[in-house]
Amino acid sequence: MNQTYKSTRRKFLRNTLTAAAAVPVLAQTSCTSSSQKQPQAPYINFNSTFRWKMVTTWPPNFPILGEGCNKFAQWVKEMSGGRMEIIVYGGGELVPALEVFDAVSNGAIELGHGAAYYWSGKIPAAQFFATVPFGMNAQQTNAWLLSGGGLELWQETYAPFNLLPFAAGNTGMQMGGWFNKEINTAQDIQGLKMRIPGIGGKVFNRAGGTSVLVAGGEIYTNLERGVIDATEWIGPFHDYQMGFYNVARYYYYPGWQEPGTALELFANKEKFETLPSDLQAIITTCIQRLSMWTFSQSELMNSLYAHKLKVEEKVDFRKFPDEVLAVFRRYSEEIVNEMTNKDTASHKAYASYKKFQDQFNDYAQYNEKIYYSSFHPNV
Template identity: 35%
Template sequence: MIRRQLLTGGAVMGASALAAPAIAQTAPEIRWRLASSFPRSLDTIWGAGERVAQRVAALTDGKFQIRAFPAGELVPGLQVADAVQNGTVECAHTASYYFVGKDPTFAFDATLPFGLNTRQMNAWMQEGGGREALRQFFAGYNIVSIPAGNTGAQMGGWFRREIKSVQDLSGLKMRIAGLAGNVMQKLGVVPQQIAGGDIYPALEKGTVDAAEWIGPYDDEKLGFNRVAPYYYFPGWWEGCLNLSLYVNQAKYDELPKLYKEVLESACHDATLTSIAKYDVQNPAALKRLIAAGTQLRAFPRDVMGAAYKASFELYDEIAAQNATFKKIYEGWREFRDTEYGWFRVTEHTFDQFVYAMYGQEAQQRR
């Protein structure tokens, strides 16, 4: 009996001893390159892509390594989609609205003017059918897209002169990305698509009269307050900005199932971390900018109203010509309407009350 138990125990111990090396041997060593659309100096938005690489290595005990390169080192920041599609690099970290010139449908993977906020976007992507709706679209570009970061709601950008009405937008040259450029064009603006690292000199030289980027923390790092005095809010074109890891379809298909799960986990982590970092860093940065002389301004109501009207006119125009856009837009808008109804009842009511009370308390403390 004892002998049988010892033999059985020995067999179990033997199997356990062999299992770990056997599993380790089946995990291949893989080396990828990641081309980012963002400069290394912007540690939060660039850092989301770097975070993906770090987590992938940590979760595979170094077997799966991704080396991240900032914009311009491997390919220009606005050409990373082509690089992934063609297999020049295995993956990229980017914002999909940079590529609306190829097809406006790219915008859904990033943000639409007057669209979803951060939580709503996450809900649509993860549980509301967003990724499923976009999967076939990206397959046409030989790309697998995975949400990998979010900036939260953004600011409305830096202006060299004050905006008091819609008429003040006429002829204004503005760096602005995605479909927001098309909306602004309807309001008389001349939109410019310029990579992040090139915005400052364009604003300084007057090549553009205004520029939007992200928010106080990143904008302060790029020094926009030194060349434009007026800082507008809100960035109605970016109630959030979903960032994406683009993976070459063939390279993705070659991955073991475990590594695909690791990629998903790392991208989830990057999203949560980037939101948290921006929520911590932006308030302090905004205070510093105002203390240094930045003139904080809200967009006039007529500008907001005209932009809202122009945005949904634009979507209807695109949908009438682009069947893929139309299909995704119809589902997206239905989801948005449902979310708005719910958030108005709970989130908005709570936020509106506590912010009003905070304002009263702050006034009393002065």
């Protein structure tokens, strides 16, 4: 009985192993048949290494914005196992801050980081991918860019310049700016020189002021010396770091000109497309991580430093009068209409933006709008 059992068990194991050994052969035969050939995965040379440069519009190591670029470079290096190294340069270290676009476009540099409205002189439509006065907030802008077709339009707009843009963060709702003059009526805007970019700058001009575009590192000196009378920058955290409370008396809100400003990271399109597919995926994934980190960090630090400015530095926070905001809004609508009537790309971008905003506004009455007005009336 025992001998019979052993003989049967040996026979079972022998047959099982023979059948198992045949499986790979059958599978290989099936996969290589002429009618069912499987596509080959793209070849990845894991011995290839890449060393890229990235230039930014921000001062070197600028908190959150420049800091985020440094983190992005580190994440890419870690995820690629050292195959991809990105060296980050602040504005002016390798190229002037406002020449970042051209440096990446012509291939001298591989990557750039900034805000799309800096390039409005080259591409009027670019402004719509950064922010629109009285437009969408950060989460709405991100939803439009990433899920509502905005990013595809952005890439289409930059394609003639050999650039591939990505949404790379958002500063959130900004402040209205620092002024050395009280703004009680729209007449008080007359003759003021203010550092304010994008469509907001055009609105300020139409209201009787003069908009000036200067790099971040030059704003404090210009304000201190009276070259400009006012400036907007980002929000309480960055404004504190820049020391504006030492050279300006009034801190106005809300940031009608930038209710949710998207930041950008763009690559030289030709060079990006020559990267192995895994490195392309690593870069785009790290950009998404950068986007979330930047917005989250901005929200945290702005809440802390608004309190610090008000309580410790005794800054005079002022709300823009409703009359002034109404004038800004009217001029904003006029200017956007003029832009979209003149420029096909602007018309296309803003049509998509406005459609998404209207849809979101309709939905907001059932959630956040009623939530804040009913349960947080002071927010």
